[in-house]
Amino acid sequence: MKIATFNINGVKARLPRLKEWLAETRPSVACLQEIKSQDENFPASEFEELGYQLIWHGQKSFNGVAILADGEKPIEVQQGLPGDPEDEQARYLEADVMGIRIVCIYLPNGNPVPGPKFDYKLAWMERLRSRMRKIWQSEVPCAVVGDFNVIPQDDDVWAPKAMENDALMQPESRAAYSRLLADGWCDALRTHNPRGGVWTYWDYQAGAWQRDHGFRIDHILLTPELADRLQAVGVDREHRGREKASDHAPVWANLRN
């Protein structure tokens, strides 16, 4: 089975590109971030026409996540990240699909640093870790995928200097991400590209795509059982270069059945 994650930067603006990507690459499970849609406006039927069933968690203007599954309805386990009753941002969706627990996240960006948004990011990462430890303890095979908004290492960015003041690569952000891996989760893309140099995001500005000025912030984390089944992992880079593309490219992992 193929598990994919794609920050689409607006479901309405991206609909033709998104349907094209689904038809061309046919992931078994597709996790979307930044749908930027209220629940009642989400164009579910567009995906059902392609043979996908889905659940989503949206809000007005920003954020929003969705889980699509090929020919099977995801069974929702959790909507919204537990741990803060005041947090109403639509960034977390967890479901059981095809015998696997799928967690779709859109982790807060955290800029500017320092400030309340950065504090929210770090607190969110600790809440995520708590949730992931709980899932780990339940011993269900699990993939946590999405836009983590963390550049894990210097070789995950075209120029570390250019991003050094950004929330995406602050030592605190990296340390929080490292703690997830230290808990035992496998960073699928890193495992197959140990020397780094693989990007999943290119800014719209300053010709970043044309100059290949990118970095890696979209991740697929696997429990050991799924890591053992990992066959191939990749980035659909070519989709970033199309007309009206998202600023992120899709990331996918193939698991042996």
Next chain:
DNA sequence: ATGACTGCCTCTGGCAGA
């Protein structure tokens, strides 16, 4: 270079993104 581009909802300019 407090720059750049894109999407959203709309106080069609200001905010957010990364």
